[in-house]
Amino acid sequence: MRRLGQSGKNTAENITGYILIFPWLFGFLLLYLVPMVSSVYFSFTNYNLLNEPKFIGLENYRRMLFNDQTFWKSLGVTFYYVFALVPLRLIFALFIAMLLNTKMKFLGVYRTLYYIPSIVGGSVAVSIVWRQMFGNNGVLMSLLKLIGINQEVSFIGNPATAIWTIILLGVWQFGSSMLIFLAALKQIPQSLYESAMIDGANSWQKFIRITLPMLTPIIFFNLVLQTINGFRAFTESFIVTQGGPLDSTLLYVLYLYRRAFTYFDMGYSCALAWVLVGIIALLTLLIFKSQTAWVYYESKE
């Protein structure tokens, strides 16, 4: 005989669950899912925010791939940015995390200080400061003059170096990765290090043979997260260089924004957005597939 009480209890629990998440669900549907689906539709239309969207099929995508130099330029700049930023950021994060993984005085203070850039770094205010610092009349130029290097063009004004000021701003915000590494470092069993010491391993060998392999799940996690975030970078480029000079810092999302809100080319920007989703998804998939080659999960043993 079916236990009616049991199924009743499940339904009641389900309903409670849905009610509890209803505020989030409502927001998700209204502000996330519905706009997402409509933007797929808009990507096949000609829409300038003021008129009715006109269906034009694949024309936006065709124009993007074959007729738009700036699209390829911004894609190149963004890939360059991500492939420079993510390794640098992870390396710094790991380095600082290892330094902080000791018992020292004021450890909490250092941890907080290194984390602060992560919180404020993505803001407009910091970007403005960054622009001043690296700009023509900025701190960096003055310091260089002091030691005798007379630059004609500031780092921001030079098409070759401008992207590195943006990358530097990104690397400076390594705090969140650092905290995660720190937590992971503390998880590595001391017994491994002790047995290594008995076997006569030096610090470098300990790092390569124990720390790194044990950290690979976390490195993997950070890698995926930072790559996805790297492709979405916007504020730095928008404020510090506005995509210049000569589009050398034109990050993809900035180009998307410009297409949408300066040129009112809405349908096209939606197409751009979905291409970005596709690219990020592809890269993430590749990183996931590569897991088996280099990530060591203790639980799998």
Place this chain on the structure above:
Amino acid sequence: MKKGTVFILSVMLVFSLILAGCSQNGNVKAEPTQAASVNEQKESESSVKPVTLSITWWGSQTRHDYTAKLLEMYSEKYPHITFDATPSGWDGYFEKLAAQAAGNIMPDIVQMDNLYIATYTKNNSISDLYPFVSDKILDLSDVPESIVKTGEIDGKLTGAVLSVTALTVPYNPDVFAEAGVPEPTSDWTWEDFEEAMITIKEKTGKYGYASDVWTDTNLLTYWIRQHGASLYSADGTKLGYEDDQIFVDFLNMIYRLTKAGAMPTNDEWLQIATTGKEARPVVTGDGGAMFEWANFGVIVEAVNPNIKLAVPPYADNGTKALWIKPGMFFSIAESSSNKEEAARFINWFINDIDANKVINAERGIPVANKVKEALKPQLTKQQQAMFDYLDLVANEHAGPVSPPEPPGTAEVTKAMADQINLVLYDKKTPEQAAVDFRKAANEILARNAQN
């Protein structure tokens, strides 16, 4: 019963969260005005239905402050009107407006610019004001007809022009004197200009031409008009000049000035551009001249009252290429439910003498003749100079009126900026840049014309 209690508590929690979110809608947006709802008490006195007009404009802090005063003045005069003002700077103003237009939540009264009025009209975002003109609610009889018509697109008057202005070369006479360069005359040529700019740099180390040429297409438009053509074709679907050499000559001059250090590079301009108009090199004495609109002297008067306005240089063929540009319009949103009240306000703004005494020509030369006369006694030195300059231009230097910019002008501006900068960074020859600009601009204009 524990299950029931959990259920009830969870429902209460959810609804309290929803209510907390909803109640934030009542917050008034942070505004630099005091005009928001000063007159609540007065509403009970009059029996007219209270109306809140939402209004937005761009400008500097000075403009925000006096416009707030104006809104208060109007609310005192007509107690049933209150205002919800959301001004901003020029940067981002039209992005925000476009987003609001898409959501049909544009403010009732919007300040509109020549660059965008065609697009907004074509898409029915702003309404036709002619019905209000014929009903005498919006009285434009005191405004010269050619000036009124600058707001007419496709037979509809979608912008009530508030002011007129013209391109000018504001210069700092002290810097000119320091370099020993004679001040510009009314008929100076581009050769005189170039020589002056480079001499200023050589003698004083300061910028001769302390501005950029790629933020907008105004200078290029002026240059092209001097050759009897226009930047855009009449129907706005392609460029309006045939000879690429015109653009090449322009690029060559810019290149010479930049290489001589008489003009800021892209890099240096990036720094200068972050400062407000009051801190530009010409104003602070670090630059000789620039290109700007005629109300520049008035805008920076508080900081430097000695800026003089010169007529922009002539080309060798002596063609009169200046034009009287509508400074800005007030438009009424098509989605507005208070169009008549909005039209009344615009009428007051344009024609009322007390109002214009407060405005004090900050938005440009007022368009109503009575207002111009009434303002004369209270004009400062710079304002008088601006009024005189406009009269000079209208009488002696102006060519035909320029049509409103076609859709796609923002993209064309970027294409022009790209080509100019490629030449300045030595990545392209001017000849190649001219050809590439034509190709890019035609593609952009054709694509936007289809919308």
